[in-house]
Amino acid sequence: MQSDNVGKSMEMKNIIPRILMLMSGLLLVSLFFFPMWNITLYAPQYPGGVAMYIWINKISGDTPATLQNINILNHYVGMKYIVPESIPELKYFPYIIYGMIALAVLFSIINIRPLYLFWGLLMIALAVAGLYDFYLWEYDYGHNLDPKAPIKIPEASFQPPLIGKKHIVNFIATSYPALSGYLAGLSIPVAFAAWWFKGKK
Amino acid sequence: MNSFSSYSSLLIVLLSAALFSCSNPGVKTGGVLDMDNPSKVYVAPGEHDEFYAFMSGGFSGQIGVHGLPSGRLLRIIPVFSVDAEKGYGFNEETKPMLNTSFGFVPWDDSHHPELSQTNGETDGRWIFINGNNTPRVARIDLTTFETAEILEIPNSGGNHSSPFTTENTEYIVAGTRFSVPYPQKDVAISSYEENFKGMLTFIKVGDEGEMDIAFQILLPAFDYDLAHSGKGKSHGWTFFTTYNTEQKTTLLEVNASQNDKDFIAAINWKKAEEYISQGKFKEVPANYAHNVYDEKSHTATSTMKKSVKVLTPEDCPGLVYFLPTPKSPHGVDVDPTGEYIVGNGKLSADLTIHSFSKMLTAIENESFEKEIAGIPVIKFEEVVAGVVKDAGLGPLHTEFDAKGNAYTSFFITSEVVKWNVGTWEVLDRASTFYSVGHIMIPGGDSKKPQGKYLVALNKITKDRYLPTGPELCHSAQLYDISGDKMKLLLDFPTQGEPHYAQGISADRIKPNSKKFYPIEENEHPFRTMGEKESRVEREGNNVHVYMTTIRSHFAPDNIEGVKVGDKVYFHVTNLEQDWDVPHGFAMMGANNAELLIMPGQTETLLWEPKFEGVYPFYCSDFCSALHQEMQGYIRVSPKGSSVPLLWRLGEDEFES
Numbered sequence A: 001m002q003s004d005n006v007g008k009s010m011e012m013k014n015i016i017p018r019i020l021m022l023m024s025g026l027l028l029v030s031l032f033f034f035p036m037w038n039i040t041l042y043a044p045q046y047p048g049g050v051a052m053y054i055w056i057n058k059i060s061g062d063t064p065a066t067l068q069n070i071n072i073l074n075h076y077v078g079m080k081y082i083v084p085e086s087i088p089e090l091k092y093f094p095y096i097i098y099g100m101i102a103l104a105v106l107f108s109i110i111n112i113r114p115l116y117l118f119w120g121l122l123m124i125a126l127a128v129a130g131l132y133d134f135y136l137w138e139y140d141y142g143h144n145l146d147p148k149a150p151i152k153i154p155e156a157s158f159q160p161p162l163i164g165k166k167h168i169v170n171f172i173a174t175s176y177p178a179l180s181g182y183l184a185g186l187s188i189p190v191a192f193a194a195w196w197f198k199g200k201k
Numbered sequence B: 001m002n003s004f005s006s007y008s009s010l011l012i013v014l015l016s017a018a019l020f021s022c023s024n025p026g027v028k029t030g031g032v033l034d035m036d037n038p039s040k041v042y043v044a045p046g047e048h049d050e051f052y053a054f055m056s057g058g059f060s061g062q063i064g065v066h067g068l069p070s071g072r073l074l075r076i077i078p079v080f081s082v083d084a085e086k087g088y089g090f091n092e093e094t095k096p097m098l099n100t101s102f103g104f105v106p107w108d109d110s111h112h113p114e115l116s117q118t119n120g121e122t123d124g125r126w127i128f129i130n131g132n133n134t135p136r137v138a139r140i141d142l143t144t145f146e147t148a149e150i151l152e153i154p155n156s157g158g159n160h161s162s163p164f165t166t167e168n169t170e171y172i173v174a175g176t177r178f179s180v181p182y183p184q185k186d187v188a189i190s191s192y193e194e195n196f197k198g199m200l201t202f203i204k205v206g207d208e209g210e211m212d213i214a215f216q217i218l219l220p221a222f223d224y225d226l227a228h229s230g231k232g233k234s235h236g237w238t239f240f241t242t243y244n245t246e247q248k249t250t251l252l253e254v255n256a257s258q259n260d261k262d263f264i265a266a267i268n269w270k271k272a273e274e275y276i277s278q279g280k281f282k283e284v285p286a287n288y289a290h291n292v293y294d295e296k297s298h299t300a301t302s303t304m305k306k307s308v309k310v311l312t313p314e315d316c317p318g319l320v321y322f323l324p325t326p327k328s329p330h331g332v333d334v335d336p337t338g339e340y341i342v343g344n345g346k347l348s349a350d351l352t353i354h355s356f357s358k359m360l361t362a363i364e365n366e367s368f369e370k371e372i373a374g375i376p377v378i379k380f381e382e383v384v385a386g387v388v389k390d391a392g393l394g395p396l397h398t399e400f401d402a403k404g405n406a407y408t409s410f411f412i413t414s415e416v417v418k419w420n421v422g423t424w425e426v427l428d429r430a431s432t433f434y435s436v437g438h439i440m441i442p443g444g445d446s447k448k449p450q451g452k453y454l455v456a457l458n459k460i461t462k463d464r465y466l467p468t469g470p471e472l473c474h475s476a477q478l479y480d481i482s483g484d485k486m487k488l489l490l491d492f493p494t495q496g497e498p499h500y501a502q503g504i505s506a507d508r509i510k511p512n513s514k515k516f517y518p519i520e521e522n523e524h525p526f527r528t529m530g531e532k533e534s535r536v537e538r539e540g541n542n543v544h545v546y547m548t549t550i551r552s553h554f555a556p557d558n559i560e561g562v563k564v565g566d567k568v569y570f571h572v573t574n575l576e577q578d579w580d581v582p583h584g585f586a587m588m589g590a591n592n593a594e595l596l597i598m599p600g601q602t603e604t605l606l607w608e609p610k611f612e613g614v615y616p617f618y619c620s621d622f623c624s625a626l627h628q629e630m631q632g633y634i635r636v637s638p639k640g641s642s643v644p645l646l647w648r649l650g651e652d653e654f655e656s
């Protein structure tokens, strides 16, 4: 990068931030091809664990029947059935991501330094809002229990961890980002890198 | 009879003392002194066995699946006998599996399991087994461990020399143990020589395993005991042992034991294919059942087939040869190279080994001693390759390892004898407890034995386990055969009476084992594809209940409007999609059995209510914490009652 050739350096200064901004947008595209979050329940009678994957637009399991099996487990304690069709976020989140990808393309064409910073900060805000929303859903599933539930465990919380590992009755629940979650997260430092390169003398 | 049996016991004592002074009859346990033995059969909790062993159930009609080396029982596969525990033969879907030309036959005697092979190696796709009593063969699908197909064998009097595959599972065979009049007719039993025939059947196996009789070969009225197909150089031939070449019909234990030599029948089935394509067969009327279980509709259908192609050796030169073999041979076993054909002359002290290449030369030179019904009898000395001398008494069956050794069971002297293929020299002997029948080495009758273990399938148990009254489980014994000396490792009880067994390394089956049936693939005509579709429909006296199960309730679980004299069909669909979550369905007063419905499956129980009242039904397989709550009621009203048909689940009530 420390080129002696001033002309070449100017050129790099223009191209690198643009490429980085496009890369940020591209990293978000992965959200449509890979899951972004994984919650897995472990118990002795589920040798491989029961894994649930949250995508930007759907919820899946390690088998087509996983969601049914999680719902069967959850109904004993009165947790609501997870019905992806009834989760509005799965419908409108994709549009927000389309918007962010479009902005990334637009900003890389315009190539003005503050826009790169703006994109990165906007993405952080969205990620925080998304995680908060996720927390609210988890809280609702874990606490808003059917009063007619067959099994009632006073004081027990069935809320999965936001991130990390937690005992829930006979299960150990883990909750971590999955591939596209990491890639989308990476789009933020990449956007800041665009901002930094653009400002470099 | 008495004098005969005391003569033979005397003989045994004398021979045992004379020939086998090294085996000490005072050592009861077989000398389990080796401290390594427990670790050799120990499979730690949660670990898997290295081999599957499929043991025939004999008079149970089923197959027992064990793990080796632990000997643990893994499953019993219902094949030829009804199994109330699984609803097999009791539910409407599997009743057709046991249909025959004699109607529903709920029991059989299953003797010889045989794994499918590719290039002479066990491939783990299917296992076949014979039904000896009402002649049948079955195919079991090893992705589900369920019986997929049963084919009845016409013109047979007892399917014993069966199923024994060819090296690419082109054919399995079915030779009759008892010759019978051909065609069946009312004749004097004493007209045996004139009217009776022995039929050997070749069953074509298709790419999906489907079985179809390709042709039958009409042979003289002997008893055809066991078989094995050639491999490698002898691929294209199948060998059958015979006894009762004396052609007697009464007191066979004496009368059928007079000839010094009986025969091994060598069948050139490639030649048979030529004769079939040349049209040299007779299409003969027949009536036999072909029963197929469809994995998608979870339902079996039975079709009666009406003819069969029969080849007669007189019209087909070169199709069959007889190899003289002492004495009432039981097993006929082809070594992994395909060159040697071992005749286990069960009333002899010697083992006779024929050479396949000598046989071909003898045929070429026409070194025949005589002809029987158009079948050349090859001169004994022109076909025999060697004799294992005085190896024991009562050789029944031989298996092979991958190192050029053979292992033969000796029933009378109760031992397994290891000998070298080629030098015919006895290398080792091991006692069995007691009276071994067949033996099994994983892959031991294939081109590629997987070695390591030998299982002895014993006929007599006596004191090997805690006593359980007069009847005891048959006992199997596991030997380590990896070294020069056989080492007894383990005793384990089995179900029924295992005659023969097959073993295969677990990795050829385990990865393909299904966990459940995908519900979206369910094609059962009475399936219920979700709780919302559950309902009750009346068609005259027939009431169809479209019921679902999921942890932990039936839908519907209250039914009213059924009347005495109705036929109530409970079509229960298990909506679960998780491994090992079957639900049961048990109906009070049912005259059949329970249902045990696998995830994604639909099964039907017919119930004919006899008395008015309210009767419970419940789930019989502990499925969840709320299993005990998985129950319901059905109300039965008198004939002609006007109680409307209604059904209920929780708040939801429906009326038709």
Ligand SMILES: [Cu+2]
Pocket (backbone or CB within 6 Å): B551, B552, B582, B583, B584, B619, B620, B621, B622, B623, B624, B627, B630
């Ligand atoms: Cu149940």
